[in-house]
Amino acid sequence: MAVATEIDGVQIPNSGKIPMVPRLFCAAIRSPLSRSLPLRLPRTTFLSPRSQSTMADIEAAKRAAATTAVANHYPKNAQWVGIGSGTTIVYVVEAIKALGVDTSATRYVPTGYQSRQLIVSAGLTAVEFDAIPKGTVLDVAFDGADEVDDELNCIKGGGACLFQEKLVAMQAKEFICVADSRKLQSRLLTNWKYIPVEVAPIAAYRVLNKLVELGSINPVIRSNANPKEGNLKTDQDFFIIDAPFPPMLIQADIAGGLDGSGVGGVWDVNRLSREIKQIAGVLEVGIFSGLTGPQAAAAGGIGGQRPVAAYFGMPDGSVSVRNAIQ
Numbered sequence: 001m002a003v004a005t006e007i008d009g010v011q012i013p014n015s016g017k018i019p020m021v022p023r024l025f026c027a028a029i030r031s032p033l034s035r036s037l038p039l040r041l042p043r044t045t046f047l048s049p050r051s052q053s054t055m056a057d058i059e060a061a062k063r064a065a066a067t068t069a070v071a072n073h074y075p076k077n078a079q080w081v082g083i084g085s086g087t088t089i090v091y092v093v094e095a096i097k098a099l100g101v102d103t104s105a106t107r108y109v110p111t112g113y114q115s116r117q118l119i120v121s122a123g124l125t126a127v128e129f130d131a132i133p134k135g136t137v138l139d140v141a142f143d144g145a146d147e148v149d150d151e152l153n154c155i156k157g158g159g160a161c162l163f164q165e166k167l168v169a170m171q172a173k174e175f176i177c178v179a180d181s182r183k184l185q186s187r188l189l190t191n192w193k194y195i196p197v198e199v200a201p202i203a204a205y206r207v208l209n210k211l212v213e214l215g216s217i218n219p220v221i222r223s224n225a226n227p228k229e230g231n232l233k234t235d236q237d238f239f240i241i242d243a244p245f246p247p248m249l250i251q252a253d254i255a256g257g258l259d260g261s262g263v264g265g266v267w268d269v270n271r272l273s274r275e276i277k278q279i280a281g282v283l284e285v286g287i288f289s290g291l292t293g294p295q296a297a298a299a300g301g302i303g304g305q306r307p308v309a310a311y312f313g314m315p316d317g318s319v320s321v322r323n324a325i326q
């Protein structure tokens, strides 16, 4: 599972200009109180003139990454395309439209409420995951991420979408990740501090206890921005638990002799993902790791949850790419 890092600027982590704040979530825009608000900006956010220009830089970086990713991976005569959730995916849809290709025969598979709205408002045809014909394999799935490591493992779910995102990624020939430079790290949980875990509400406290047993430091059930609205609910009407852990190890660390068995809460990415997933009450974990789509196909299956490529818009306007070795 080695990965070639094709980064021109290598390691340009969080520029320090803007903090990585815990976000709200895709489905929050359904709340009547949230409807008049800008998509996924916490209501209390105050933007100084300086931070406004920084926000503009970040949006430009997302757009640049999306444009390049779509140019390189949007298939000719695309039949089925997965569309993820979040703020960066908006630029992927914009880039698909800008290609000027005939999209009338293409079906776009959303990963939640926000994603479906995005597809429909762009004039594209949305087909829900449970309505795609049996045996259909998506040509490609595009999505954002909260953090991406050297081996292209990702953390997702910062906007409370992860379950449908994983289904869609795993139904695609290849998953392409699009992000800005803040997400580019060598290990997960470096700048982004917690793993989102989607849980059945009835099991939430049990899962919290189990996560502490695994070494999570003060996991919490995510609330809506307005505490009066209670716990945030996902598109599945489940809760999200945000579980902080120390930075996670990659395969190269394990091959180099480091211990990823959970001592002191230090885990190898794949192992922690499996441990969390098997807790009763967990629907899905926001770690995307393991096989890529082509690796899964070579093994006789469909879909992998790890991207084959990740595109990062950099502060200097360039786009850096990490490709997984197949």
Ligand SMILES: O=C[C@H](O)[C@H](O)[C@H](O)COP(=O)(O)O
Pocket (backbone or CB within 6 Å): 084, 085, 086, 087, 088, 089, 143, 144, 145, 146, 155, 156, 157, 158, 159, 160, 161, 162, 165
């Ligand atoms: O829960 C949301 C999804 O996993 C997003 O893809 C992820 O949070 C990245 O979102 P954004 O593009 O807004 O940074």
